[in-house]
Amino acid sequence: MYTSVMRLNESDFFVKIAHRGASAYEPENTLASFNKAVDMNADLIEFDVRRSQDSHLVVIHDRKVDRTTDGSGLVEHKTLSELKELDAGNGEKIPTLEEVLEMFGGKTRFAIELKENGIEDKIVKQIRKYDLVEDSFVISFNPNRLKVIKHLEPSIQTGLISFASLNPIRNAVNCGADAVAPFHRFISDNTVRRARKSGLHLFTYVVNDSAKARELKDRGVQGIVTNRPDIL
Numbered sequence: 001m002y003t004s005v006m007r008l009n010e011s012d013f014f015v016k017i018a019h020r021g022a023s024a025y026e027p028e029n030t031l032a033s034f035n036k037a038v039d040m041n042a043d044l045i046e047f048d049v050r051r052s053q054d055s056h057l058v059v060i061h062d063r064k065v066d067r068t069t070d071g072s073g074l075v076e077h078k079t080l081s082e083l084k085e086l087d088a089g090n091g092e093k094i095p096t097l098e099e100v101l102e103m104f105g106g107k108t109r110f111a112i113e114l115k116e117n118g119i120e121d122k123i124v125k126q127i128r129k130y131d132l133v134e135d136s137f138v139i140s141f142n143p144n145r146l147k148v149i150k151h152l153e154p155s156i157q158t159g160l161i162s163f164a165s166l167n168p169i170r171n172a173v174n175c176g177a178d179a180v181a182p183f184h185r186f187i188s189d190n191t192v193r194r195a196r197k198s199g200l201h202l203f204t205y206v207v208n209d210s211a212k213a214r215e216l217k218d219r220g221v222q223g224i225v226t227n228r229p230d231i232l
Contacts, residue, residue, distance in 0.1 A: 015223035016232065017111050018042035019206050020061065024227035027089025028068060029059045034100065038108050042229035044137065045104065046111035049097055051119050056080040057097040057126065060088075061115070069094065076116075097123070101130045109135040111159070111225075120148040127156060143175035150176045159203065162186075169194040179203055181225070184216065192220035207231070 021033025022040055029047050037045045048061040053076060065071045065078070069086040083094045101110070110132065112123060127136050138149045139159040146158040159179035162168040164186065172180035179201035182191060187204055195202040205225035207213050213224050213231050224231075 013222060014217050015043035015203070016041075016229050017044045017046050017203065017223055017225040018229040019046050019225045019227045021045055021047065022227070022229050024208065027092050029061060029095070030088050030092035031095055031099070031103065032090065032092050034104055037229045038104065040229035042108060043223070044109040044111045046113065046139075046225055047100065048113045048115050049119060049123065050075045050115045051122075052080045052083055053077055054079045055122075057119060057122055058083055059095045059097060059100055065094075097126050101126055101132060105130045105132050105135070109137070111137045111139050113161070114138065114140040114142070114145045117142075117145060120145060120152060124149065124152045124156065128153070137179065139179075139181070143171060143177070146175045146177055159201070161205070169198055169200065172200055173198050181205055184212070184224075187216065187219070187221060189219065196220065
C-alpha cells in the first residue's frame with residue numbers, strides 16, 4: 001500500500017506526478033493513460049476537470065474537444081451523453097471524475113486541476129464520497145478557486161500552479177495553498193529556500209528529461225509533473 005504524500009516530511013520524498021496520466025504513451029486524460037501511469041509507479045495522476053452542459057464533471061483539458069477527440073465544439077455546450085460518443089484516442093472515451101476516482105482510488109493519489117469556476121462544491125463532494133480527502137491535491141492557476149476549496153473542506157490539500165509569476169511563493173501563501181508549482185525554468189535556489197521557509201511543498205512542470213529531473217531533485221524540488229512517469 002502506498003504512503004500518502006501528505007504524511008511525509010519535506011526531506012523524505014520526491015514525487016512523480018503523471019501529467020494527464022502517462023500521456024507520452026497513451027491518449028491524455030483517459031483511463032488508459034491513468035492505467036499506464038499506475039503501472040509505471042507514478043505517485044499521483046494529474047488530470048483536468050470541466051463541466052458538461054448537463055452539469056457532469058468530465059476529465060478533459062481544453063475548453064473545446066477539437067484537439068483531443070474526433071469531435072468539435074465547446075465542452076460546456078455538450079451533454080455527457082454527447083461527450084461519451086466522442087473518440088478521445090485509440091477508442092478511449094472522455095472519463096467522468098467519478099469514474100476516475102472510483103477506478104483508481106486506493107491505487108494512486110490525485111492532482112485534480114480545476115479548469116473553470118463554479119465546480120468546487122461538486123469536486124469536494126466527489127472526493128468525500130470516495131473517502132479520498134487525504135489522497136487528493138486540488139490544483140489550479142486560479143488562487144480564488146483554491147480558496148473556495150479550502151473553505152469547503154480545509155483538510156483537502158491545494159496547490160497553486162504558476163508560469164511567470166513574479167512571486168509564486170507569496171501568492172500560494174496568500175491563498176492558503178499547501179503546495180506551489182512554478183514552471184521549471186523559473187525555479188531558482190531562492191524559490192527553493194522561500195518555499196521551504198513558507199512550509200510549502202515545491203513541485204514543478206512539465207519535465208520529461210531524466211537529467212533535468214535529477215537536477216531539480218538535487219536542488220530541493222520535491223516533485224515533478226511529467227508525461228513520462230518512468231522518467232526516474
